[in-house]
Amino acid sequence: MAACVAYYRAAAIGPTSPRYSTSDSSFFPFSVRGISPGIWWLFNSQYADFARAGWDVVATVNVFPRPELSLYIADPTIAKEVIGARARFPKATKVYELLATFGTNIVVTEGAEWKRQRKIAAPAFSERNNKLVWDETFRIVDEMFQDVWGDKDIVEIDHVMDLTVPITLMVIGVASFGRRMSWNEDSVAPAGHSFTFKDVLLEVSKRLILRIVFPQWVLRLGTPGMRRFARASGELTRYLEEMVQERRTSTKKEERHDLLSSLLDANEGALESDAKLTDDALLGNIFMFLVAGYETTSHTLAYAFIFLALYQEEQEKFYQSLRAAMPADRAPAYEELSSFAYSLAVFKETLRHFPPTVAIPKSSADDTVFTLTNTAGEKRSIPVPRGTYIAICTVGLHKNPRYWDDPEAFKPERFLGNYPREAFLPFSGGARGCIGRGFAETEAIAVLTAIVSKYKVEVREEARFAGETFEQRKARLFRSQYSLTPQYVLASDMLLAGAILTALVVAVARSVHRSSSVADETFKSRHVSLEG
Ligand code: HEM
Numbered sequence: 001m002a003a004c005v006a007y008y009r010a011a012a013i014g015p016t017s018p019r020y021s022t023s024d025s026s027f028f029p030f031s032v033r034g035i036s037p038g039i040w041w042l043f044n045s046q047y048a049d050f051a052r053a054g055w056d057v058v059a060t061v062n063v064f065p066r067p068e069l070s071l072y073i074a075d076p077t078i079a080k081e082v083i084g085a086r087a088r089f090p091k092a093t094k095v096y097e098l099l100a101t102f103g104t105n106i107v108v109t110e111g112a113e114w115k116r117q118r119k120i121a122a123p124a125f126s127e128r129n130n131k132l133v134w135d136e137t138f139r140i141v142d143e144m145f146q147d148v149w150g151d152k153d154i155v156e157i158d159h160v161m162d163l164t165v166p167i168t169l170m171v172i173g174v175a176s177f178g179r180r181m182s183w184n185e186d187s188v189a190p191a192g193h194s195f196t197f198k199d200v201l202l203e204v205s206k207r208l209i210l211r212i213v214f215p216q217w218v219l220r221l222g223t224p225g226m227r228r229f230a231r232a233s234g235e236l237t238r239y240l241e242e243m244v245q246e247r248r249t250s251t252k253k254e255e256r257h258d259l260l261s262s263l264l265d266a267n268e269g270a271l272e273s274d275a276k277l278t279d280d281a282l283l284g285n286i287f288m289f290l291v292a293g294y295e296t297t298s299h300t301l302a303y304a305f306i307f308l309a310l311y312q313e314e315q316e317k318f319y320q321s322l323r324a325a326m327p328a329d330r331a332p333a334y335e336e337l338s339s340f341a342y343s344l345a346v347f348k349e350t351l352r353h354f355p356p357t358v359a360i361p362k363s364s365a366d367d368t369v370f371t372l373t374n375t376a377g378e379k380r381s382i383p384v385p386r387g388t389y390i391a392i393c394t395v396g397l398h399k400n401p402r403y404w405d406d407p408e409a410f411k412p413e414r415f416l417g418n419y420p421r422e423a424f425l426p427f428s429g430g431a432r433g434c435i436g437r438g439f440a441e442t443e444a445i446a447v448l449t450a451i452v453s454k455y456k457v458e459v460r461e462e463a464r465f466a467g468e469t470f471e472q473r474k475a476r477l478f479r480s481q482y483s484l485t486p487q488y489v490l491a492s493d494m495l496l497a498g499a500i501l502t503a504l505v506v507a508v509a510r511s512v513h514r515s516s517s518v519a520d521e522t523f524k525s526r527h528v529s530l531e532g
Pocket residue numbers: 091106107118288289290292293294296297300351355356357360361425426427428431432433434435436437439440
């Protein structure tokens with residue numbers, strides 16, 4: 001272990017640091033050098049701890065309740081090795097344990113059980129589903145322009161999440177559950193329900209973290225907000241059960257490409273009956289598509305709009321690309337998606353800065369060794385004992401200056417040409433890479449394209465912030481907070497990582513006082529040019 005000790009000395013975080021990721025009972029949220037990296041350190045430190053260490057791997061040792069070594073990776077070669085070898089480096093599912101509260105699902109399983117579930121779920125994430133996402137996203141945004149924004153020249157939005165949350169929920173509603181919702185839906189719940197489906201989704205998604213953190217009985221006895229959430233969450237399960245039932249008993253066979261329908265079809269078609277998913281696993285997975293799919297995208301889009309509002313020159317370049325690509329008199333077809341590479345570049349550059357999953361949790365199945373070099377060209381081998389917890393730090397990788405030129409800058413164009421793919425892992429990769437990547441990218445391209453081709457996005461000027469510098473404004477707009485209490489975070493920091501946007505969302509929502517779409521001369525000329 002000598003090399004390992006030497007390596008620890010090189011690391012920014014000392015060997016006696018209690019850490020909180022896989023431990024259920026570490027209680028030290030503050031950053032004290034050599035003792036604790038502090039709460040949210042991965043997200044807060046980004047690449048800083050790696051830079052301080054001079055190496056792209058840093059280690060922590062958990063001392064309580066049991067000694068445990070953890071390695072944090074911002075080295076693309078090691079990340080690739082770990083992600084590419086599922087048997088040697090299985091997912092550290094313990095970290096996601098609490099997500100099993102929704103029913104068993106592909107996020108929380110490993111080995112043969114994961115393989116079985118992934119095989120049934122994978123066909124649902126098809127081209128036809130992506131096309132549904134594309135068409136419906138344009139329809140939803142267009143309806144928003146007409147029914148909510150009233151096709152006004154200037155639209156002010158209280159904060160950016162008010163824009164991205166309803167859009168992404170409505171997309172999930174139709175593309176995941178096959179339920180179209182309208183912006184001005186009346187609020188009369190159907191028989192047997194006290195919430196409409198839209199309200200259920202809004203209510204549950206707003207406080208999803210409660211379901212992860214508290215048992216049902218606590219929620220039912222808790223504050224009025226908790227009780228409302230418990231009711232909504234119970235109703236969502238009932239809605240889902242009804243949808244499953246309806247599809248199973250329906251005599252007229254419709255061609256449907258939503259995830260739920262495809263999942264049911266794939267399950268019915270599973271050749272061996274023991275390969276079929278139980279109803280619990282079916283519901284668990286469909287629920288998980290909501291958990292994994294909605295916040296990640298809505299929060300990334302929120303950050304994207306803030307970036308575009310802050311970096312007007314970048315927005316202008318983006319807009320010019322859209323002018324060239326947009327058809328004059330109709331929404332673009334899914335088949336034209338590749339014309340919107342710039343929209344994807346904006347989304348990717350946002351994900352580089354704010355990856356929803358800050359750390360991808362893995363573990364080492366055997367004793368092994370990692371070899372790495374530092375910027376000075378020194379080589380080092382790190383023994384990795386069996387059972388070591390390994391976190392691929394997306395934030396560290398994405399800000400690693402060895403691979404990214406000017407990593408703090410917002411430059412979507414870097415994703416238009418060659419970029420260091422191995423240092424960009426917002427969706428993880430390999431066999432356990434994000435199954436919803438196509439869904440998310442399709443939706444994000446459509447949202448960014450539809451809105452920025454019609455509206456210029458700006459931050460509202462306010463007298464009380466008149467004196468602030470650009471950097472101060474940026475810090476204000478990007479200030480992010482976490483919605484979990486420190487205790488619960490300590491109980492499972494990778495829950496934080498997995499649900500990082502649950503954490504960040506609140507911050508974005510609160511910190512952006514007013515992010516607005518402000519029509520001005522540019523807007524008018526855009527509008528005309530699009531129509532003409
Ligand atoms: C910006 C959008 C998204 C990002 C950045 C993202 C990121 C990720 C990452 C990093 C993982 C791997 C997690 C791990 O190994 O611990 C993952 C897995 C997963 N994602 Fe996404 N995701 C996004 C959108 C979506 C969407 C839209 C869906 C579904 C509708 C989805 C469903 C899933 C599922 C089911 C898994 C588990 C896959 C498996 O373990 O086999 N994600 N995602």
